[in-house]
Amino acid sequence: MLILGIDTSCDDTAAAIVEDGKKIISNVVSSQDEVHKKYGGIVPELASRRHIELIWPVIKETLRRGNISFDDIAAIAVTNGPGLIGSLLVGVCFAKSISFANQIPLVAVNHLEGHIHAVFLESSPDFPFIALIVSGGHTSLYRVDDFGVYKEIGRTRDDAAGEAYDKVAKLLGFGYPGGPIIDAVSLKGDPLAITFPKANLIGTCDFSFSGLKTAVMNYVRKHPGARKEDISASFQAAVIEVLIDRVSDAVKIEDVNKVILTGGVSANRTLREKMSCRASVDGFELYLPSMHLCTDNAAMVAAAGYHHFIKGNLAKYDLNPRAYLPLVSATG
Ligand code: KG4
Ligand code: ZN
Numbered sequence: 001m002l003i004l005g006i007d008t009s010c011d012d013t014a015a016a017i018v019e020d021g022k023k024i025i026s027n028v029v030s031s032q033d034e035v036h037k038k039y040g041g042i043v044p045e046l047a048s049r050r051h052i053e054l055i056w057p058v059i060k061e062t063l064r065r066g067n068i069s070f071d072d073i074a075a076i077a078v079t080n081g082p083g084l085i086g087s088l089l090v091g092v093c094f095a096k097s098i099s100f101a102n103q104i105p106l107v108a109v110n111h112l113e114g115h116i117h118a119v120f121l122e123s124s125p126d127f128p129f130i131a132l133i134v135s136g137g138h139t140s141l142y143r144v145d146d147f148g149v150y151k152e153i154g155r156t157r158d159d160a161a162g163e164a165y166d167k168v169a170k171l172l173g174f175g176y177p178g179g180p181i182i183d184a185v186s187l188k189g190d191p192l193a194i195t196f197p198k199a200n201l202i203g204t205c206d207f208s209f210s211g212l213k214t215a216v217m218n219y220v221r222k223h224p225g226a227r228k229e230d231i232s233a234s235f236q237a238a239v240i241e242v243l244i245d246r247v248s249d250a251v252k253i254e255d256v257n258k259v260i261l262t263g264g265v266s267a268n269r270t271l272r273e274k275m276s277c278r279a280s281v282d283g284f285e286l287y288l289p290s291m292h293l294c295t296d297n298a299a300m301v302a303a304a305g306y307h308h309f310i311k312g313n314l315a316k317y318d319l320n321p322r323a324y325l326p327l328v329s330a331t332g
Contacts (some may be wrong), residue, residue, distance in 0.1 A: 001074045002139065003309065004104075005145040005302025006059070007112045008091030009083030011036060011047045013054035016299035017073070021306030024121055027299045028067035029292075030054045035175060040170040048086030055094050059068020062298075070102040076311040079298075079316070080108040081325030082137065082211075107305040108315040111329070112138060112327040113150070116267055117303035119288040125258050125287050130250045134243060134271075136162035136177075139207045140327075141246060143254050147307040147319030148330030151252055154205030161239050162265045164209040168235050170215050172228050182232045183268050189233030194219060194226075196238040205246050212238055220273040238269050244278050251284050267294040293301030 002025065004214075007014040016027040032050050036042045078095035078146035081088055099106040115138075116131045129140045130153075139161045141154035162179055169178020174185065196215050216235050218224070236255065246258055261275055272288055279286035293300065308314075313330055 001308065002068065003075050003077050003302040003306045004059075004062070004073045005077045005109075005298035005300070005305060006091045006095050007079040007111070007114065007296060007298040007301045008051045008055065008087050009079045009081070010087060010296060011042045012296045013051050013058045013297060014298035015059045016297060016302050016305065017062060017066045017068055018121070018302035019297050021117070021303045022120060023297045024070065026062050028058050028062045028065065029144040029296060030058050030295050031145055037176050040176050041166060042084070044084045046089055051087055052062070054223070055090055059094075059098070064090035068192045070098070070104060070171060072105050075107050075305060075309040077107040077109050077308070078109045078318055079301050081110065081112060081322035083111055083321075083323065085321060085323040088255065088323070092319060092321045096319060100317065106308065106315045106319065107308045107313065108319055109301045109304045109308065110325055110327050111301075112140065113304045114145060114300040116142070116260065118293040118300040119260045119287045120260050120303050121293055121299055122289060123287055125260060125285070129254045129287075130247060130258055131262060132243065132247050132266070133259045133263045134161050134261070134265040136160060136166065138263060139209070141205050142327065143248050143250070143256065150327050150329055152327065153254065154207065154246055156199065156235060158208050159213060160246035161207070161209055161243065162263070164213045164239065165265065167213050168232075171217055171220055172231065174200030177191050179265060179268065182236055183270070184232040185229055186236045186270060189227065191232070191233040192235035193230035195309035196234055198238050198242050199265060200242070200245075207242060207246060207252050209239065220272055222244070228242035236268075236270060236279055240268075240274055243271065244275055247275065248282055249277055251282060257283065258285045260332075262289055262294060264295045267291045
């Protein structure tokens with residue numbers, strides 16, 4: 001059963017075709033980094049305009065690569081939130097149009113649910129597991145008991161980890177997107193050079209990164225000659241330590257022995273390495289999607305959409321995008 005996934009939640013225009021929620025037939029992501037680079041971050045209005053230009057070429061290319069026509073598609077799964085409202089609107093309107101024109105059922109997918117399903121494109125973890133979604137817009141911990149059964153056990157109180165990466169990169173003059181640049185630069189720096197604050201919100205599995213961001217800013221102002229490699233590595237060490245400690249806490253509190261790491265920041269090499277070490281020490285099984293499935297893509301949306309479709313959770317044509325859309329368990 002083939003599902004066409006569409007994701008335009010942020011600054012990537014993405015479409016993919018996935019078979020039975022597992023096998024990627026084709027997966028196209030058109031990045032807008034060139035558009036936003038000179039501003040040091042995403043300009044929402046430019047992102048939506050670019051999605052309008054790219055959405056049809058990206059979908060056509062996805063069908064072409066898979067040698068598939070609309071007649072072969074069982075359902076269209078589209079991200080309807082959370083994300084940038086103008087960006088989401090393009091994907092949702094387009095999905096509704098092609099669904100209506102070709103009489104193909106429509107399914108709505110929460111972007112966070114999509115990130116969780118990235119792991120099922122390459123492996124099959126047993127339930128229950130802990131999912132750490134760590135991206136530019138989110139840093140959240142869920143307990144996942146089945147397909148569509150989620151319990152939030154922690155979230156950021158302010159900035160997402162990816163946002164902190166992007167802001168610190170901008171501060172250091174590295175450009176956008178900052179995460180991959182800090183990832184690379186940190187390999188040449190000393191993570192012990194500077195001690196940055198690590199928020200520990202006692203009694204919760206919540207996160208906070210805004211204080212860390214401010215601490216880096218203050219440090220840079222006070223020490224203009226400091227090595228950027230050391231600042232990057234020390235900042236990254238603070239983020240990673242907190243992420244790993246909270247996952248380790250969640251595993252113990254929820255008494256589960258499987259963890260999946262997903263979202264753009266989970267492409268970070270040091271995070272992957274250090275989380276793998278903690279998994280061996282604490283004795284939990286760790287599932288890491290390939291790098292290209294960590295960052296935004298529509299294959300993960302098609303995979304999540306498949307499970308909604310087989311349960312009959314179809315969307316209606318009054319489907320609207322939502323900038324804020326908490327991940328809750330499916331009711332169907
Ligand atoms: O999941 P994603 O593609 O989009 C959102 O849903 O937000 O995540 C994008 C975020 C950006 O903040 C980017 O800087 C960060 O993921 N990122 C990384 C790396 N690759 C992407 N952060 C740290 N290390 C990386 N290698
Ligand atoms: Zn994302």
